[in-house]
Amino acid sequence: MTNAQTTEISEPSPRETIANLIASIVSEPERYALFFDIDGTLLDLAETPDAIKVPEGLTDDLIALSAHLNGALALVTGRALSYADTLFSPHRFPIAGLHGTERRLLDGNIIRAEPTAEFLEVKQRLATLPESFPGVLVEDKGAAVAVHFRQVPELANHVGEAMRVAIAKVGAGYTLQHGKMVLEIRPDNADKGGALEAYLAEPPFAGRIPIAFGDDVTDEAMFKLVNAKGGKSIHIGAPTDSTIARKRLSRPQAVRDMIASIVRKRLY
Ligand SMILES: O=P(O)(O)OC[C@H]1O[C@H](O[C@H]2O[C@H](CO)[C@@H](O)[C@H](O)[C@H]2O)[C@H](O)[C@@H](O)[C@@H]1O
Numbered sequence: 001m002t003n004a005q006t007t008e009i010s011e012p013s014p015r016e017t018i019a020n021l022i023a024s025i026v027s028e029p030e031r032y033a034l035f036f037d038i039d040g041t042l043l044d045l046a047e048t049p050d051a052i053k054v055p056e057g058l059t060d061d062l063i064a065l066s067a068h069l070n071g072a073l074a075l076v077t078g079r080a081l082s083y084a085d086t087l088f089s090p091h092r093f094p095i096a097g098l099h100g101t102e103r104r105l106l107d108g109n110i111i112r113a114e115p116t117a118e119f120l121e122v123k124q125r126l127a128t129l130p131e132s133f134p135g136v137l138v139e140d141k142g143a144a145v146a147v148h149f150r151q152v153p154e155l156a157n158h159v160g161e162a163m164r165v166a167i168a169k170v171g172a173g174y175t176l177q178h179g180k181m182v183l184e185i186r187p188d189n190a191d192k193g194g195a196l197e198a199y200l201a202e203p204p205f206a207g208r209i210p211i212a213f214g215d216d217v218t219d220e221a222m223f224k225l226v227n228a229k230g231g232k233s234i235h236i237g238a239p240t241d242s243t244i245a246r247k248r249l250s251r252p253q254a255v256r257d258m259i260a261s262i263v264r265k266r267l268y
């Protein structure tokens with residue numbers, strides 16, 4: 001039977017939960033480290049990798065939020081680090097690219113994966129895939145390669161088959177990464193969880209509670225680490241999406257609104 005007491009101790013609504021989190025980050029910034037995925041989290045998804053838009057004001061808001069956190073804000077993306085840098089240029093955020101395979105260190109040096117000869121050969125062959133499958137798009141990311149079929153979803157099975165053949169040819173040291181209308185071959189020696197762990201071992205991130213935002217399969221590794229560390233994992237997407245994240249925002253605009261809200265509350 002429901003009574004007044006059960007009502008009082010009921011869980012806060014998702015909106016209240018996010019509002020409480022915003023209030024905590026505003027009032028106690030020294031407690032938190034924030035980690036953002038890029039595509040589908042900070043930025044709306046687009047038809048092709050190069051068609052994404054960084055909304056006006058987002059870079060400034062991220063810079064302000066980073067300053068509020070004394071620098072404890074990093075981007076953790078499947079994009080190549082060098083490409084991710086261009087999105088927020090000339091600012092240089094701490095960034096882990098290629099799903100954690102590349103990472104800029106505090107001193108500015110970048111840890112990178114060295115592609116094997118086998119990988120480079122396979123990448124070259126994959127570049128010709130659009131000749132057999134028009135509409136498929138091959139994204140050369142240096143030490144990784146992505147094959148997109150967002151514009152030709154009916155070719156998903158053909159891309160899957162081509163990528164299974166390709167990964168078998170590449171051999172050890174690489175893995176097949178699933179994503180949104182994309183399959184990638186990337187080094188298997190790292191993931192986004194490992195990137196977070198590495199950041200959390202360094203100042204200004206060390207000793208802080210991690211909060212991670214992500215929308216895709218690759219972000220589950222960050223959520224796993226964050227959940228284990230008692231942090232906050234926030235999935236961007238529908239309530240029916242399969243995720244181990246414990247909180248949810250519906251779309252990238254909601255993430256941008258949350259960032260703007262922290263920044264404005266801090267300024268006023
Ligand atoms: O980890 P992320 O920052 O989310 O990067 C994941 C992949 O994002 C990009 O592909 C996705 O976004 C494209 C642009 O919106 C979209 O056209 C594509 O269908 C998505 O899969 C990027 O191109 C990949 O390299 C990233 O791994």
Ligand SMILES: [Mg+2]
Nearest residue numbers: 037039040216
């Ligand atoms: Mg994403």
